[in-house]
Amino acid sequence: MKIIFPLLVVVTCVAGTIAVAGPQYGPGVTDAEIKLGQTVPYSGNGSPIGIPTAGATRALLQKVNQAGGINGRKINLLSLDDALSPPKTVEQTRRLVESDEVLAIVGSLGSAPNAATQKYLNGKKVPQLFIMSGSSRFLAPKEFPWTMPWPVSSERIGEAYGRYVRQVKPNAKVSIIYQNDEYGREGEKGIRKGLGAEADKLIIAERTYDLTDPTLDSQIVSLKASGADVLFHVSISKFAAQGLRKVNELEWEPIQFVDVPSASIAATFRPVGLDKAVGVISATYFKDPQDPRWKDDPAVAEYIATMKTFAPDIDPYDSNALFGYSVGESLVAVLRQCGDDLSRENLMRQATDLKQVPLSLLLPGITLNTTSEDYAPIKQLRLMRFNGTSWDPFGETMTIP
Template sequence: MMQLRFILLVSVALTLAFTSGPSAAQKHYDPGASDTEIKVGNIMPYSGPLSAYAQIGRTQAAFFRMVNDHGGINGRKISFISYDDAFSPPKTVEQARKLVEGDEVLFIFESLGTPTNAAIQKYMNEKHVPHLFVATGASRFGDYKTFPWTMGWQPTYQTEGRIYARYILEHHPDGKIAVLYQNDDSGRDYLKGLKDGLGEAAAKRMIVAEISYDLTEPTVDSKVVALKSSGADIFFDEASPKFAAQAIKKAAEIGWKPTLILANISNSVGAVLKPAGLENSKGIISANYLKDPTDPSWKDDAAMKEWAAFMDQYFPDGDKSSTFNVYGYATAQTLVRVLKQCGDDLTRANIMKQAASLKDLELGVLLPGIKINTSEIDFNPIEQMQLSRFNGEYNELFGKPLSGEIGTQ
């Protein structure tokens, strides 16, 4: 009898060890995570000069509502706390501190802008709080050695600039280039990428004008007039949405008809090309990594149908002609993958570990052939783009996905 009792006790002990014990032991949380919730912080320019990008944050909020309606992530609901910084770096610092020290979020996701993210990058890394998938392509946000708690998402501006250089050298080897760029790290990164891609000799020979603008300026009209006077027959319009649209429209008004190359950050049909005038925008060259919702090539595409259905149900007021809403959807999908990979280890260190462990991740709204890859020494998830030409209705793709690395095909 005692032997039977002993066997039963051992059996019960083993059962408890393999059911209750390990599952509880496997759960690891940092501030912002629990059995029921994951707090995600976000900072967006819901007001100010870059408010056109606000729909990215609104799309992400809608996506997480959808995720929560379907049970959340591993049974946990996402609490998405998003604040406005009006694209003002001091305000970004204030909002980041509020999110980390007040709301105690697990991490900050997709904070938008180069100068704004630069203002909080050191703080986030000193606090060891993930500064994840920042919404900017500036190269400093892929510097895993100096800032191991910061990671980008989209292709870098230098990568994109080198891709445009390849196009120019192949199709306009004798061209004269005028550049309008934003007076911050993003604009300088674009310019550096263009020059690196052209090569030192070609850059000196081909770039005949470089003019920067500040976000506090009301218009860039006078700068476009000055660029035309340079005699350039190629215009690289590296400007944020409001100013990009102004530049396109002004070039048309003064009868300047260069080959116009538009930075990806502003190639949204709904947010930029329509306000600039569809006829004025016809022929614009740009680089892409997301499917354009205005392109009829994707009308029967399963992933774009899912995106459209999501928009109809969760963000019916959103502009379905804007790639900004596709961008918000794709970044939110990427975060969901990372959180699923984390399982019950929702520590800040594991968030970064899983974000740096994405292998050939294919999102349906990315262009075919473009995949997300990261590692502990690669904090630039997307590194390929495909060129397009605006035909008056949509950005028509041509060629194949290109890498911006020098010496690659």
């Protein structure tokens, strides 16, 4: 799939004989457009995440383009399907960089796919900006100065969950099911960190799954047999749904946590049955558009209107859409900071100099903040519990340094 936004022509005038420094353009930039690239799973296991995430990003950019773009330049996003397959990601990324000559790769989804292109993009000094992965390997500015993630890292989220369990159930019998890759291992590492010195004692069973596994049934049966009373799902939506369904079938009643990427009512809970997900805990840094407390919030109202206008086939209440929309807003904020210096170097300079940048859908008090030494835009979150219809936030906003 390839999405191309229309262009807007802008004429720049220089008066008299006064010397005026002209705009600085990197590849993919003209007076009329800013060409960017992206790889997303529109097919395969990752498509329930990829389609709403990318669709919401496109919706936000279309709204901005309709209003005149960034300083008169419209954003031209080329979004290609990689099916969450690293070899395909490499192929599509090379096409975007070498054939389409994009300014940057933005908002690409998945830990393994982004890892497969990280060295290539850094070697070519192409920004790999606001990628959708919670792996801390993308928070290494000294080694990979051209790579910046967007979400709170899986390790930080896992640590928050572990802290909570340690506080409310100090004698818990913990079990973990996690994806057998960097994403899953990072989450498992964070849970251990949050549980603290007693982690080895508290964790009594762990199982992994591969993206090629047809089901998680055997792993969940094994975890129940361990006698655990807490279960962490460090899984993408498809497998989190499978795990939740099997837990219900077994009439097992542990305290359950799902990772932030799977905290989607549409993609995770509806396939299981909303009533069967009551009590599941996750975390957020977003306003919930379904929560009555935000029904009069102008930013939420604008988000819903934008999605209905530019992405009518995507559920605006899908948590993945919130991510995609926010990535689009983050990208627009950085491009605006760039002014007329739209070189790759300045794009990264501005991305690493975000100071309390607000986004429409972030919870009050949570903003984007980066430096040249700290590439994590968001470091705060809040726990929430599913009530059968929507999420109920609880506790204070947590900062995980």
